[in-house]
Amino acid sequence: MSIRLYDTATREVRDFAPLEEGKAGVYVCGLTVQSEPHVGHVRSAVNFDVLRRWLTHRGLEVSFIRNVTDIDDKILTKAAAQGRPWYNLAYDMKRELDAAYAALNVLPPTYEPAATGHVPEMLELIEHLIAKGHAYAAEDGSGDVYFDVRSWPSYGELTHQRIDDMEAAEDADPRGKRDPRDFALWKGWKKATEPETAAWPSPWGPGRPGWHIECSAMAGKYLGQAFDIHGGGVDLRFPHHENELAQSRAAGHGFASYWMHNAWITTAGEKMSKSLGNSLLIPSVLERFRGIELRYYLVAAHYRSHVEFSFDSLEEAATGFQRIEAFLERAGAVEPGEVPDAFAAAMDDDLGTPAAMAVLFDTVREGNKATDPTGHAAAVRAMLAVLGLDPADPAWGPTGGGDDRMSAVVDALVSGLLEQRATARAEKDFATSDAIRDRLKEAGVEITDTPDGQKWSLA
RNA sequence: GGUGGGUUGGCCGAGAGGCGAGGCAACGGACUGCAAAUCCGUGUACACGGGUUCAAAUCCCGUACCCACCUCCA
Numbered sequence: 388m389s390i391r392l393y394d395t396a397t398r399e400v401r402d403f404a405p406l407e408e409g410k411a412g413v414y415v416c417g418l419t420v421q422s423e424p425h426v427g428h429v430r431s432a433v434n435f436d437v438l439r440r441w442l443t444h445r446g447l448e449v450s451f452i453r454n455v456t457d458i459d460d461k462i463l464t465k466a467a468a469q470g471r472p473w474y475n476l477a478y479d480m481k482r483e484l485d486a487a488y489a490a491l492n493v494l495p496p497t498y499e500p501a502a503t504g505h506v507p508e509m510l511e512l513i514e515h516l517i518a519k520g521h522a523y524a525a526e527d528g529s530g531d532v533y534f535d536v537r538s539w540p541s542y543g544e545l546t547h548q549r550i551d552d553m554e555a556a557e558d559a560d561p562r563g564k565r566d567p568r569d570f571a572l573w574k575g576w577k578k579a580t581e582p583e584t585a586a587w588p589s590p591w592g593p594g595r596p597g598w599h600i601e602c603s604a605m606a607g608k609y610l611g612q613a614f615d616i617h618g619g620g621v622d623l624r625f626p627h628h629e630n631e632l633a634q635s636r637a638a639g640h641g642f643a644s645y646w647m648h649n650a651w652i653t654t655a656g657e658k659m660s661k662s663l664g665n666s667l668l669i670p671s672v673l674e675r676f677r678g679i680e681l682r683y684y685l686v687a688a689h690y691r692s693h694v695e696f697s698f699d700s701l702e703e704a705a706t707g708f709q710r711i712e713a714f715l716e717r718a719g720a721v722e723p724g725e726v727p728d729a730f731a732a733a734m735d736d737d738l739g740t741p742a743a744m745a746v747l748f749d750t751v752r753e754g755n756k757a758t759d760p761t762g763h764a765a766a767v768r769a770m771l772a773v774l775g776l777d778p779a780d781p782a783w784g785p786t787g788g789g790d791d792r793m794s795a796v797v798d799a800l801v802s803g804l805l806e807q808r809a810t811a812r813a814e815k816d817f818a819t820s821d822a823i824r825d826r827l828k829e830a831g832v833e834i835t836d837t838p839d840g841q842k843w844s845l846a
Numbered sequence: 847g848g849u850g851g852g853u854u855g856g857c858c859g860a861g862a863g864g865c866g867a868g869g870c871a872a873c874g875g876a877c878u879g880c881a882a883a884u885c886c887g888u889g890u891a892c893a894c895g896g897g898u899u900c901a902a903a904u905c906c907c908g909u910a911c912c913c914a915c916c917u918c919c920a
Contacts, residue, residue: 398850418920419919419920424920429920434920446886535899546849546916547850548915548916552850553849568917569917571917598918619912625916626917650914661873671914687868688859689860691851692859693852699857699860703857704858704870710869741861746868747868748867749867756884812879815879817879826880834881834882835883837882837883
């Protein structure tokens, strides 16, 4: 009956025991807002949205924090290349991201802190680390501050690596680092190349935060020094999460009890960040598929499984989902009921959405057989709701592909033709009957004959 | 060099010692004037080679190939 989750740190599925009974604190690394969101970015958000909804369904009061990194090297570089202020690029991309989340019914987090809004908290943490002997200001006058990995013996514990086995960072010249693996907590302002707006005052001179420190500072601020779950994409395990863990623990914080990482979604066997064109950007995908179909596609695979994206599989998934929708339409308006035990058991087992989906489809089949499908429909809606896939959720916007006035007009026009067709059929004049059906089909209206008479829908 | 993951039927995608997850597609049947939808039925898949076991896709050893991370990354 308890929820079990795979923890990257211990490499095993274990019972989820919250620090505080009945509550769960979850911190998920959001995005660096430097470019338009693609399918891969959104997978992470959807996966953790499902986690959040399931924890909530299980009666936990979830505090869900997802940050936004709105200042970093890439943002500065790209903005400069585009000839616009970095904060304008970051803000624009942030709005694109919000739109993508909304289109996929990703619930807004409890709070979404941005790095630039938490510089004081970061400075405080950095000073604390210096005071404890785990960080130092570079001696080359750059204004950088580094975390001293050699001062923290358990460095590498999250990803089970030993410092001496790691390749040294090649990116940066050693600058003022004591060890090449030391990472930046604070980056001194480079007057020559960086705008003044990208620098904040600090005890070491103007500069900006290093990447990792923001999460330690913000998680601490909103969830406390120790919290339950920290999530993100697999690529973040190292260095990002390893460094967060090191600096937080070195500062004396308990930090996260569980670490969860979602797997990649690739195209043509390649990581999306190296991506090919922009066909996988969310707005572009949404021109071909509805948000609910894309979400279904993402939820149907286990979050820790690598997914090879293709429009063919998305198409296939959409067809499968439409089967569920068609069942609900036939069943009529039903309030969500209880989730079947088998479904709950699947979800409890490290968010086993594939097995949960199997239960969902089994219920649909049973419902299609039943003379009164109400109970099955109620269960189906409950399962869909917890996966964020309930078609009746107002978050998906108006359904039916048009406003009410328009559909009333179409209905009036179509019913006239349907009456003619009914007459033809009654007289066994199937040539006329089929001609009417074909003509409507060309116009995009699909006719089906049911025991209750003819029904029409937009194709 | 270090660390982790993968290879399952035509396709997608679960499972982690015994009983064929589920979806898509295909084929046959029921229903239908014909369709659509729906239901019923049809598949001896687990990279390769050894081994352990009464029993292996699942455990062990070895091999091949693929992927990710090692300080920009969801």
